[in-house]
Amino acid sequence: MINIGIFCGSANGSDPVYREAASQTGQLLAKKGMGIVYGGGKVGLMGAVADAALKHGGKVTGVIPQSLVEREIAHTGLTHLHVVANMHERKMKMAALADAFIAMPGGAGTLEEIFEQWTWAQLGLHTKPCAFLDVDGFYRPLKEMIYQMVDKEFLKKSYEDMLLFSKNLHEITQYFADYRAPVVKWSQ
Template sequence: MMRICIFCGSSAGNDPKFAEAAVATGRLLAREGVGIVYGGGKVGLMGIVADAALAAGGSVTGIIPQSLVDSELAHAGLTDLHVVTSMHDRKTMMADLSDGFIALPGGAGTLEEIFEQWTWGQLGIHTKPCGFLDVDGYYRPIGEMVARMVENGFLKPEYAAMLRFETDPAALLAAFRAYVPPPRKWLPDAGKVKA
């Protein structure tokens, strides 16, 4: 079974469109037989996407640090719940269990998580797709910043193209299924002077 990691807010945000997108994503992945891996919380968009997938018969795996379990933030009704020691362990397990990564709207933690996976993809640590569900233009500034990185010579176009920005979760899933990773950023002989 394909499994997609969802990064998203522990808040629902202040626009109902964010929750609607989380519900649509959870339902779509369940309907398509795609498992969800996420941070294991019952709050915010995290809880909404998990509940929507579970209600539609989907498989949802949560990974949560003990400190958040102690704060009573863990979702009690998941298919699987892994309790880990640290945020680092959480992110590592999420990456290991997933075949791709989608960022729904969220804050600093959401951005940190998706950017780490995008960076790992560039470095060849994994060959998994990364994408943003751009709800009502929420992630448009990120797309513009990525284009600016290319324009200013800090990012090659093929690595910018690794990130998908879509307004529809079905379009993201289709792109993920067709994804072909670019070559690793730093190959073993990179930087050697040719004789």
């Protein structure tokens, strides 16, 4: 089974389109027989992804720091819940369990998590693909910023090409199936 790491908001956002996309993502991944690895929360988009996947027979693994369990935001109905000591352990565990990563709308934590995976891929620490589910143009400004990094020669084009920005989950899962990692940074 392929496990997809999902990074997304612990809030619902200002528009119902975000929660609807989260629910559709959980449902579609479950129907495709793909497992989900996510932050383990029952709140916001995180909870919507997990609930929809579980409702449609999906396998959902949560990874949550003890401090968030103590705040009672852990999802208690998951296939498996790993409780870890801190956020660093959470990211390491999610990276180990997932075969590919999708960032959905979210805040600073979502960006930090997907950027770490993208950076690790550039450095050759893993060869797992990363994508942004661009719900309602949410990630359009970020895509422009990454383009500017390439344009100003702070980022190689091949590393920009490692990322897929798409509003279509089927396109993302096909990208994951076809993905071939570029040459590792600093090895050229």
